[in-house]
Amino acid sequence: MSAGARQGGTSTGQGEQGADPRRWKALTVCLVAGFMTLLDVSIVNVALPAIRTGLHAPQSDLQWVVSGYALTFGLVLVPAGRFGDMRGRRNVFVFGVALFTLASAAAGITQSSTWLVIARLVQGIAGGVINPQVSGLIQQLFRGSERGRAFGLLGATIGISTAVGPLLGGLLIHLGGDQDGWRLVFYVNVPIGVLAILPAYRYIPARGRERRRRQSVDPVGVLLLAVGVVLVLLPFVEGQQWQGQGKWLLPAAGIAVLAGFVAWERRYGRRSDPVVNLSLFGRRSYAFGALIAALYFAGFTAIFFILTLYLQEGLGYPPLEAGLASTPFAAGSVAASVLGGRLVTRFGRPMVAAGLVTVAVGLAVTELAVRLVPGQHVAWAIALPLLVTGLGSGLVISPNQTLTLSEVPVAEAGTAGGVLQTGQRLGAAMGIAAIGSVFFGTVASSHGDDALAFRHALLVTIGFVLAALAVALADVAAARRGAVAAR
Template identity: 40%
Template sequence: MTLTQAAPTRVVRPGLSSAGLVTVLLGAALPIIDFFIVNVALPTINADLHASTATLELVVAAYGISYALLLVVGGRLGDAYGRRRLFFIGLMAFTVTSLLCGIAPSVDMLVLARALQGAASALMLPQVLSIIQASTSGESRSKALGLYGAMGGISTVVGQLVGGLLVSANLWGTGWRPIFLVNVPIGLVGLWLARQTLPESRSENPHGVDRLGTVLLGVSILSLLVPLMEGRALGWPVWSIVLLAVFPLAVWGFVVVERRIERSGAMPLLPPSVMRMPSMRRGLMVGVPFFAGFGAFMFVVAVTLQEGLHFGPLKSGLALTPMAVGFFTMSLVSSRFVTRFGQRVVVAGAAFQLIGLLVLVGTVAMAWPLVTVLDLAPGMLLAGIGQGLAMTTLFRVVLSRVPTEIAGVGSGVMTTTQQTSLALGVATLGSLFASLIGSVGVRDAFMTVIGLQAVLTVGVMWFARRLPDPRG
């Protein structure tokens, strides 16, 4: 469920055929489906590869970290060298890395392959909106963007159900591996379609790649998240303490470099001037806790359903489906609510999520260990409705005050923050959950972490009141 940057272009727009639109939407759907499939399969991966809970966090977060780090870079490479070309390269890399994930002999190799898969997605996904923008106009563009928005919700539902089905089927005794291997034939079809149907386009004035900023951002993210996820499980070895000490230095270096690049007239990775915009600053105050909570939620629920309640993968997928349906439905109608109610839609979405979280906590407290899929459905549905309202609206509200000429840059900032926050949620709340399981049990660990997410949601509601009104 991501939004990617779409850099403006002034070149003549070659048309995007229906087959071409299907192709780019396929490219947008695959990484989202993969995110949710992995969550459903985590306990099965654990049983097969004997991974610790901390390492399972890395299986989830490695993808998001590399995706967040290279997202803006991927968009700029597409602007400079051709969006069709980068989409093709990204899809090819995604197909190959999916194969590597599917045949990974150890959990360490799986984590590495997941990081490479995230990097491939970062090359591919920014091109989707850029291709749509560069090759459509008027009603065709509105229709294409509407389908793109709906694709996020559809992919969520498909990811839950297909993931549960594939893992439960245990095809030829391969367990969790088909959730990755299924991407290979789909990717090959997508590559053929991309070569046949997509028009080429590039920006007349592409921005260069901020290499030093990208490296420093990567060091900043890794020096924080890796120790948080692995340090506790390993007894806080010296290297984890050293990395945490590196974190503030890397952040300081990143800020200095970004300011220097912007003063020189070039375009840094995350422009400080954009970060200082009131709408962007307020949007980040809402987005960081919201997306961090969502990332933790998906990880904690996946482990609780299968290891705590002993649901199978298919049953776990069914338990999560009401949330996905709620998200999908709201993603289709949220724009109408924004037209009428403005930024208050984000507040309402957070309120729905808060009620859903509290219902889930109450359900688990009263019915454990005999919680059923139907017991969980009301809380999951309410949480999904809230996530669909808030998540799809937040980008629109924040970017409504970003000047058109840097809309792609603003979108890149928001999406990088989104993906980093998802990984941060797994690293912090996910690690807390893992540490509590051994002392208080899965039920109380679940209630504690989801309760903390509810507190974060209250903060989201408070800060969302100060978001700008997208209606002007």
């Protein structure tokens, strides 16, 4: 595993001496756009009360403002990554940025919660178009230790965007006022998107020389994958709005459709290029890494969901103060992501395992701090544990992504990144649903004890992290057995 990471996976056909001199500027543009799309996963959470007041929005529409974005985001990741692999990533990236910018402007000016939901669905599509191009371009433009550094910066971007979203959202609402401050949450994307388009054309290469000329779009595979993802995600993104147990028949149907997708891809792959090359999962680095990512994101994303609920709904924190509470996590995540990107080629998957242990310890201490200081001063009590959790998270996300994609051919980098991120979206949706159910169920059964609900939800979060740790340790053990056999 470490050897694959050190070698940078499949060669791009150019050593660092012949690398594109624009690669770091291209990466900067990609990270800015990626930050913008990932920020919108969490920034809207603190704006929901203001949106309810400003648009007189029903609870069902508020649910779709959040979950609709996640649904369409996850839906298009793989097809968009595939299209970028086939036709060149620059134009696909620019199209995604332009669409995201227009959808953000539409969300900001809307006068109806229905139109806001539609704008969010389009935002999610655009975000799903952009993100696999980012990981694909890193694979295309960087190799060796530079690739680890680039993925380290991407991991820092993921950590910052997820953790700083509530803070930035609270600040914008504070500046814009209770009635229309929520509109700034969407307007902030417009100048960023506009300013990113021209540098993207200037610095991102039109296409990689290693790109394979594939003409097949595999429409049946794309359709089966889309239907399967929707069926699996829908009950989770609906959350509390869909009552009854019948909704859980949909994930079972979705799994059956995805099984059909796998069978089709195997059959189709015998005569043409499928939308997902299933041989990716024959590489231990990719299979283990994708599973670690899905399990970790199930817990990682939910941390800020339940923290925002606890502080705002339970303790009455204003949006800005609730957002500030996540700042220690963001600071730790940034620092460790950059460091992890530099060290991953040396330590490999054991560093990911160490990061997961650190996250689990940080969350356990956070649970203890809430137990000891359950009142208004809880944000100060959990600051240090969240800092430790952020440090651990920085050693998980970007190093794991580097290792997962280390052996993927560059010509399939967009597709592989799309599959990886689809797994993350599925994991995040399921984690938020499971952890949110524990939170809301405990609130109801304990007559409004939000501190107890937050603690119980944290325990479920720790469970997901420990499951990811078990997979990482299994990969470390498998790598050692392989090394012994090779000797």
